[in-house]
Amino acid sequence: MSFSAITDGWMLHHAGGDIPASFAAIPAHPIPATVPGVVHTDLLAAGLIPDPYVDDNEALLAWIGHNAWAYETTFTWSPDGETVHDLVAEGLDTVAHVTLNGVEIARTRNQHRTYRWRVDGILREGENRLRVEFASPIAYAREREAVLGERPHSYEHPFNAIRKSACNFGWDWGPALVTSGIWRLIGIDAWSGCRLAAVRPQTGVGGDPRRLRVEVEVQREAAGEVAVRAEVAGSVLEAVVAAEATSAVLEAVIPDAELWWPRGYGAPALSSLVVTAGPDRWEKRIGFRAVEIDTTPDDDGAPFVVRLNGRDVYVRGANWIPEDTFFSRITRERLAERFRDTTDAGMNLLRVWGGGIYESDDFYDLADENGILVWQDFLLACAAYSEDAELWDEFAAEARDNVTRLAPHASLVVWNGGNENIWGWVDWKWRPRLRGATWGEGYYQELFPGVVADLAPATPYSPGSPYGFSRYVHPNDPAHGTTHIWDVWNEVDYDVYRDYRPRFVSEFGFQGPPAWSTLFSVVHDEPADPYGPLMLVHQKAVDGNGKLERGLGSHIAAPRTIDDWHWATQLNQARAVAFGIAHFRSLHPLNQGAIVWQLNDCWPVISWAAVDSHGHRKPLWHALRAVFADRFASFQPREEGLVLALHDDHDDEWTGTVALRRLTLDGVERARVERPVRVAARSAALLEVPEEVRTTEDAAQEVLVAELPGGGRAFWFFAEDPALALDPEPVSVSVRAVDGCYEATAVARAVAKDVTLLVDRVHPAARVDRALVTLLPGESAVFRIDAPAGLDAEAFGRAPVLRSANDLVPVARPALR
Structure with missing residues (x-):
């Protein structure tokens, strides 16, 4: 039994649609393609398009999403002794027509599913030709919207009419670079006799963290009993799939299992689970834990308490978006860097937001290994969704597919129905536009909870975020369940956070620019200007830079230069979010956690992220490390x-x-x-x-x-x-090269607020271990800087690298704009 990925020899063809004259060479001949991959990355690798992230290339390349494309390859196959051969596609983005040797295999319409088709009789000895043709996802979404009925959605394109990542059509932090391609593996799975079609281990059954339930589904060539065996932590479980059945359940208490704990509460112990059925073998590391979400009403409303192994966990988390606009470029190494950012900042939870993707196995494996809890949204966000059979059936298959795939992960502790859709129904004036049409409630209240109860019954389910866990309270009532706080940032000063007494905050945040080197690697306005046309391409929020400016309020003086604008808005972002979290923590135990929007970026952009797309930890990240400290x-x-x-x-x-x-x-x-x-x-x-x-x-x-x-x-x-009567030059800095890095020592002669070294301004690869350090007179602080050898060391200790709040004190000069 084996899976052979088909990764070689792929060619990309233009298959239809209008191409701008400046790109007229593209349809002339096919070009080499990388699978997994997408059209944009293949055209970029061939030198046929500019970098989509630079300047206004996003608009220049918008035509790609309006066109049809085809991937084609030939591969050699010879009989291998197995009797069944399936073509398996782990991810097709999105509207695909699959043919093998000229025979239609399937037509697919869902980026978020794995597909399996038997190809015996079509697969032939020797050379085989596989072709996957993709229709324009934009054209398809508009066509289906016309059939299903227009429903409210965010932004330009009707992403709610197609099962494709919503943010791929553009968001208030992401570009509209609408992709097509074979974005995950595709290949031939060969087997004989029977195979394990699904293995769903669940720990914490009945509230006992050591009680394990393994549901096994088998597929076989012919009727007959199948013996199933599971081994884990010194225990052996056995069952038989009856001749007329397709599944069996193995369940027992595993007495020698070590418990899995989130970071800060114990070790994230993992145990190898091996399941066999006939000749097939499945192996995965699992964690033994019991999880519940307590929303029992009390005198203050209704809490939202995450409880692991009987212990309440105060959530210190961040929302997660896809790590790159082009999902096939997201590697385990990049994900591991973001998990280091997560653990180093003292966080214990990441929420996989509903406008993105069900992440790769690498993501959830890293969460398991690092003791990071995962809140997983089903993929619906900021829109009303048709409940017609066309979409309902896709959602059902998608949900069963992904709940099954993710069931083994100890880190996954919440399945959530979707993002802001129930709130949208109540508050965003959808009802007059819908005129009684379905809007998605059936998914949140019927389909998804039913799938979770059936396939992962030991994992809690929430209908949405925000949600008050009662049909008789507002879904964004801070006193009940989860709440999103967005009047801060959009409308009011960040001191309004103190007006809230939230039980649990699952979204809130404040914008700031990325590192200087990240921003100006893609923005080339001359002169640089916060309101320059290319800068605004990389500011997707409505009036985002206006909100940044107004958000300074009375906290920071209006900036005088582009350097001051960059530093002041980064500093204000850090302060605003830290202000909110400090207030929420002061309300404990009324408040049981906060999930900041957002940890990461998918491209170089002015956004709410704590870590930019080049991996630079913004001042916000350093503020989060401080306010998320254990004490x-x-x-x-x-x-x-x-x-x-x-x-x-x-x-x-x-x-x-x-x-x-x-x-x-x-x-x-x-x-x-x-x-x-x-x-x-x-x-x-x-x-x-x-x-x-x-x-x-x-x-x-x-x-x-x-x-x-x-x-x-x-x-x-x-x-x-x-x-404040702040000294505008409160510190002196000396720098020396030592042990393959640099050490900068800052000595204060007066109170120095938020001393920070923006080290990437010396070299884009430079990183520093601390920021936002406030010193009293006579105190010193050492900053360790990892950067290439041979740099001008003294540059790390002078402006514009050396910054503090003090150097933003008002002076008698005109402010920037």
Whole structure:
């Protein structure tokens, strides 16, 4: 039994549609193609199109999605001793016509499914010709919209009429580079007798993390019993698939199994599960855990508590979008880098958002290995969807396919019906437009929960995000279930986060530009300008740069130069999100988590991401590492006065003495008190700040500092930056090359807020280990910089690489625009 991928000899043909005159050479002859791949990457590799990410090439290449394309290859096959041969396609994007040796095999309409077709009798000894022709996905989506009925959706194209990644048609952080291609493996699967058609292991059955249930489906050539055997953690389970049956269930408690825990709660232990049926063998590492989501109503509304192995897990997470617009370019190595970003920032959950894709096995394997929880959306987002049989049947097959594929993963702890669609039905004026037409409720309340209950009953299901877990509360009511907070960023200042008392925040965020080197590798306005035409190609949010500018509010003075604009908006993004998370954590246990929008980018763009598409950790990432620390404290205003809110998300209690100091900005201590603190493990506490330290003599000249037990600090400035008497040049920096890297030592002569080295401005490959460091007078901090040897080391210690909040203080010069 074997699977042979067909990866060689592929050629790409233009198969129909209009091509701009400037690209007239493209249809003249086929070009070599890479499978897995898509049309854009093949044309790029052949030198026939420019880089789609640069300047306004997105618009220049929009015609590709309006055209038909075909992939064709010849491959050699000879009898191999097996009696059944299936052509298996793990991913066709999207509207495909498949032929083998001139015989039609299938017509497919779903990017998110795996297909299997028996080809015995068509496959022949010697040379075989395989052709996959793709119709224009844009034309198909519009055609089906006309048949199914127009329904509300975001952006230009009717992505809700086709089963293709929604964001591939463009989003407020992504380009409209509409792809076609064989985006996952295709090949011949040869077998005899019987094969394992599906293996669905579930741990945590009945709430016992060591109880394992393995449902096995078999396909066979002829009737007859099939013996099934499973081995894991020293235990053996056996069953028989009866002659008239196609499946069997093996279930037992595995006494020697080690439990799987998310990061911060224990080791993510994995055990090898081997399942055999006749000659076929299936092997996967699984984790033993029991998961539940507690939404039981209480006096404050209804919580959303993730519980693993009987323990409540405070969620510190991020939303995940596809790592590249061209999905076939996403490698395990790139995913591993993003998981390092996730764990290094102290996160414990990634939400795979509903406008993207069901990610590769590599993604979920890495989540299992790193102890990162996965919240998985079904792929519906920001739109109303027809429930006609045409789409219903596709959704049903897609759901069963992907729930089966992902069932073995311990990390997957929530299946979610979709993104913002229930909220859209209630609030976005859909009903007058729909006039009674279906909009997707049947998927969220009937189809998807039924599939999960049938195929993965030990994994919780949520109908949507946001969702209040009652038909009688608003789906985005912060007091019930999950909520999205988007008035901040879109409409109001980020201090409005403090007006919320959310039980669980599954989306919120604030924009900022990517690293300087990332942004200006693709934007070439002369001169550089936040409102330059090419810059705005890489700002997809409606009035995004206007919102960035207004979002500075009273927090940061209007920037004077493009350098200041870049730094000020990056800094403000970091502060806005950190402000929100600090407030949410101060509400624990009322609040049980936050999932920031978003971790990553799919191309170089001004966006909500913490890590840009070139892998640079933005200041936001460094802010997340601080506010997602296991032990965190922040000053918070309350009706009774200023308090120090402490959250101990750790297995040990947090005890010691807090020193509260009111200082001048040049370091003179005006008042000091010490207070004992004791915060129980996985709990929170509020410490009232005494009047002598919370009352300032001069708001422009003073700062309140909390020195925390075990190290760490919290700061409270009595005024916003433009009103503070900040020294505009508060630090001196010395740099030396050491141990294959560089070390920059910053020494403060006055309070220096948010000292940061934008090291990519020296070299695009440079990375630095810390940012947003606030120093008191006389203090120093060492920044470790990984960068190529032979650079001008002193450049790391001077402007525009060296930045702080201090150098944005107002001066008597006109602001930028």
